[in-house]
Amino acid sequence: MKEGWEAIIGMEIHAQLATETKIFCGCATSFGEEPNSNTCPVCLGLPGALPVLNEKVVEYGAKAALALGLNINETSIFSRKNYFYPDLPKGYQISQYDKPFSSNGELVIMTSERDDSGRAHDWQPMKIHIERMHLEEDAGKNVHEGLPETDKYSYIDLNRAGTPLGEIVTAPDFRSSWQAYDYVNHVRRVLQWVGASDADMEKGNLRCEANVSVRPIGQEKFNNKVELKNLNSVRFMQKAIEFEIARQIEAHESGEGVSQETRLWDEKNNRTRVMRSKEDAHDYRYFPEPDLQPLVVSHAFVESVKASMPELPDAMRDRFMDEFGLSFDDASQIIGERSLAKFYEDAARTSGNPRTTANFVLSEFVRELNNSGKSADQALLTSFELAALVKTLDAGAINNNQAKEVLVEVFNTGKTVAEVINEKGFEQISDVSSIEKIVDDIIQNNENQVTAYRGGNEKLFGFFVGQVMKASQGKANPKIVNEVLKAKL
C-alpha cells in the first residue's frame, strides 16, 4: 500500500447452511436440478402460502455462530426486507434486521502479509469483531446463458429461492487485502469443520462482499466506501480489494474523489467496474414478518449444541504443535480439512512417531489424495496402516524410499502394508542369527582381508559390509550388519 495511507475493510459473507430443505418450505436444496423444479407455493411466493421455519436452520445457525465466537440471542425476529427484483417473487426477502440470530462476536484469526511470490512469512494472531450473523432466505437466480433474445429478456430459476443463508458481518477491522483473505479462509474452514455449511465458493454456497475505503493515516473521518461484489473466489476477492485500494488512493490524490457505489470484479480485465451508484440507495422499509413467530432459542438448546461441537481447527493446530512438536506451517496444513486432521492424529498416536507420520501425511498422502480427488476418510490407506508403515520404517525393516513406494501401493490397492512389503520383497533381514551366519561365511571365505583388517587396515570394513549385503541380496539390516561385523572381526 502507498505510504501514508491506510485501508479500512469490512466483510460480509453469505454462507448457505447445509440443510436438506429450504428455510421456510420443504423443497429440496439439491444443486443442479431442472430449473424451477424444486419449487412450491411458499418459495414461489404464491398468495396465501405461509412460511414455517426449518429446525435444522436453527441448529446449523447455532453451530456457525458458536464457531465464529458469536453470542446467540435468546429471541430474534424475522423481518421483511422490501425490494423489487424478478428473482424475488414475494417482493420481499425474509431476513433479520434489528434483532438478529446472533451478534457481538470475537474471533481470533491467523494472518500474514505475502511477499512477491505469494508466500506468507509472518503469521500473527488478529482479533476480529463480528457484528452479527443473521438468518435469511436466498433469492432465485437470473439466468442468461443459452437462452433466446437475452438482449430483451432475463430468465428466472427459483430453485435457489428460499435456500437458508447465514449472513456474517464484521466491523471494518481489516487493514489489508491479505487480512480479509485469511479471514474468509478461516470462516470457510470452520463452517465446513462444524458441518454448518459446505462453504464451497465455486458452487456459490459461500459468497463474499467487501466494503473498502481508504484514508490518509491520522485522519479520523472515514471517506466514502465502495462495496465490492461478484467476488467468486477468495483469490479474486483479494485481488479486487488490492486493486480498489490503489484506485481509491489515486482518486483521492488526484482530487477526483471516490463516490459511494457498488463495484464488480471484472475477472477478464483484472479491475473493478461500477455496478450501481448509491444515488438510488435502497429504502428497504424493514418490518417484522407477521407470518413468523419470534425465534426463541433456549439456553438448554445452546448448551446441547455446544456439547456437540468438535474441537475447532485452530485449537487443534495449537495442540498438534504442543503435543506433537509440529511446526506452525505443518500443523496448519494438517488442519486444512477435518478428515485429514483426524487421520493424522489417529496415525500419529498409533505409530508413536508424530514427526515421521506428519512427513508422510503432508507429502505422499496429500499428493495421492489430490491426484485421486479423495478426502482422507475415503482413502483406501487407513490411518492404522500408515501407522504400521511408520513403525516398520522405524524398526529398520525397510528404508525410506521403500516406505514411500509401499505407501503409494497401499493407497492404490487397499492392501495391508505387510502384504505389500512381502510382495515387493522389501522385508529386511533383521534377525541377528541369520546375519551372523552370513558374516561367518564371509569371514571364512576371505581370510586375506580378515588378516589385513585385523592388522590395522580399517578401510576394509566397508568391503565386509558390501559382501554381507551382496550375500543377502541387499536385504540385511545395515545397522545389525555393522554390529555383528564389529563383534566378529
Next chain:
Amino acid sequence: MDVRKVAHLAHLEITDEEVEIYTPQMNSIVAYVEQLNELDTSDVEPMLGGLTDEGAATFAERPDVPHDSLGQANALKEAPSAVEGHFQVPKVL
C-alpha cells in the same frame, strides 16, 4: 406525505393529477392512525404479531425433510411467459 416517493418504492407510475388526489387522502389516513400516539405506551412491550402468550409459546418449526415439490411444468403453468423451463421477464441489469 411524499406520495411520489411512496409510489416510486412501490413501482407505481402516478400522474400529477393523482398526486393531487392521493396526497390529502393519505395524509388523512396517517392522521387517523396517529391518534394512537395519544396513548402512553412507554411500558408496553411491542406486539409483533397477533398471538397470545400461549400461542407465542407454541413450537413452530418443521423437521428438515423434503416434501414433493411442484416440478417445473406446474411451477410455470400460470407464468405469463415461460421459456425453456424458466420464467421469462423483461431484461434486468
